[in-house]
Amino acid sequence: MFKSKTKYTWEGWDSSGREDWVSSVKHPCELIGVHAKLIDKELKESEKIEYCIYAPRVSSTSTPFGFKSEESSCGFCATDKRFIVTKNRHIKEVAPYFTSIDFTDILYFNIGSDLLLSWIAITYLQSNKLKQATVLFSSNGRHHFEKAMRSYKKYCYVTDMDRFKLATLSASGFIHKISNSIHRSRLKTLISANERCALTSVVGGATSLITGKALLIARNSRVFSIGNSVDVLNIPLDKINSPFISEEAAKDENIKFILNNVRLVLNNTDKKEGYR
Numbered sequence: 001m002f003k004s005k006t007k008y009t010w011e012g013w014d015s016s017g018r019e020d021w022v023s024s025v026k027h028p029c030e031l032i033g034v035h036a037k038l039i040d041k042e043l044k045e046s047e048k049i050e051y052c053i054y055a056p057r058v059s060s061t062s063t064p065f066g067f068k069s070e071e072s073s074c075g076f077c078a079t080d081k082r083f084i085v086t087k088n089r090h091i092k093e094v095a096p097y098f099t100s101i102d103f104t105d106i107l108y109f110n111i112g113s114d115l116l117l118s119w120i121a122i123t124y125l126q127s128n129k130l131k132q133a134t135v136l137f138s139s140n141g142r143h144h145f146e147k148a149m150r151s152y153k154k155y156c157y158v159t160d161m162d163r164f165k166l167a168t169l170s171a172s173g174f175i176h177k178i179s180n181s182i183h184r185s186r187l188k189t190l191i192s193a194n195e196r197c198a199l200t201s202v203v204g205g206a207t208s209l210i211t212g213k214a215l216l217i218a219r220n221s222r223v224f225s226i227g228n229s230v231d232v233l234n235i236p237l238d239k240i241n242s243p244f245i246s247e248e249a250a251k252d253e254n255i256k257f258i259l260n261n262v263r264l265v266l267n268n269t270d271k272k273e274g275y276r
Helices: 035-042 139-153 171-177 181-188 245-249 253-267
Strands: 023-025 049-055 073-079 082-088 097-102 106-114 117-126 129-138 197-203 206-211 214-220 230-236
Touching (some): 023 139, 049 139, 073 129, 073 139, 106 139, 106 245, 117 139, 171 181, 181 230, 197 253, 245 253
Antiparallel strands (some): 023 049, 073 082, 082 097, 106 230, 206 214, 214 230
16 A cells, blocks of 8 residues: 555646546556545555546436435545545535445445436445445446446355256346346446346336346336436345345335345245355
């Protein structure tokens, strides 16, 4: 971990947060503005950096799916243990800050886009309180955040699907089963290396996909949009039975139906051996 401020690539650059592109860097010290110092000082020497992103601020503060965030530039770092998210509102009276989210605390995440606007929202449990970290960014950087989420999923618990007598296939051998081309594309980008696919279904226009690591649900916005407004919900399988998941299910009857069916499968398994 870099300890000297002279190591920061953008030292002395007073970022406006209005840069044109979402970009990835190899190390937080290469981030623009205050994000470099905030993340670099928070990192522990034992942590491995998986992916690091800078996202300029966008003018929007809400999405068609109800996710909201203040207008701010953002640093987003995925390590082998957690996400470190920094925000700078570029207001003199408001100090930049960071949020640390351990992978083990994550209940689910949402990632989606509506024309030029995209978002990532991570819902997690910390000190027995339900929290959500949301970043709004330009859609030209969606592939960077998709890669960051695949990095996180590498460390997710893998369920033995053989216990449920479900045959699994690689994404390349399975994903074509999804008829909705936009849902198929968005779901495919969130499948991590060696993540095996088992089942897919369509309920009320929402496409669900079960893998050895997660339940993924792609859905269209019910709010009018001239573009393809799609959000993907990713719930790690070891969090499906968490009572907090019901808060997301309560927002959408289709999601509630899909979750209840997945729970039926999991709850009928011998709890002493497999699913945790």
